[in-house]
Amino acid sequence: MDQLSELYKGYPSVIDIPVAWGEMDAAQHLNNVVYIRYIESGRVALFRDWDFLGFDSSVGPILSEVRCRYKAPVTYPDTIRVATGVVNGSIHQYGFELHHLLISYQKQRIVAEGYSGVISYDYTALQKAPLPERIVLKINEQLQQ
Numbered sequence: 412m413d414q415l416s417e418l419y420k421g422y423p424s425v426i427d428i429p430v431a432w433g434e435m436d437a438a439q440h441l442n443n444v445v446y447i448r449y450i451e452s453g454r455v456a457l458f459r460d461w462d463f464l465g466f467d468s469s470v471g472p473i474l475s476e477v478r479c480r481y482k483a484p485v486t487y488p489d490t491i492r493v494a495t496g497v498v499n500g501s502i503h504q505y506g507f508e509l510h511h512l513l514i515s516y517q518k519q520r521i522v523a524e525g526y527s528g529v530i531s532y533d534y535t536a537l538q539k540a541p542l543p544e545r546i547v548l549k550i551n552e553q554l555q556q
Contacts, residue, residue: 421553423549425494430489431487440486475528482523483521511526
């Protein structure tokens with residue numbers, strides 16, 4: 412993976428996910444919905460690192476949008492590196508957009524790119540809420556790297 416490390420430089424969250432045999436579909440490659448699950452895992456890992464899951468307070472993230480651009484098929488056995496970071500210029504009062512790179516160890520390349528729209532949500536009031544200042548600081552730290 413060393414030759415690809417420049418691809419995800421500056422991404423604050425990087426996780427590895429082994430591909431399971433059962434994640435392949437009838438076309439004998441990773442089912443398209445699994446890529447979305449991997450993107451979710453990357454997003455949750457970042458939020459866990461930022462303590463922004465909403466478990467300790469009423470305000471946490473909620474997904475407003477997710478999209479994925481598939482670039483190459485993935486098959487078992489493989490491990491996918493998921494790098495997640497905030498898209499520069501996407502932050503606003505109530506949210507931001509995340510960019511996800513899915514990189515195959517076997518293929519040594521990016522196999523998919525994803526985007527997640529994230530809104531700060533007050534789960535008690537059941538409405539969007541301004542981003543907590545500590546999250547804005549985390550985002551700004553990442554963007555300055």
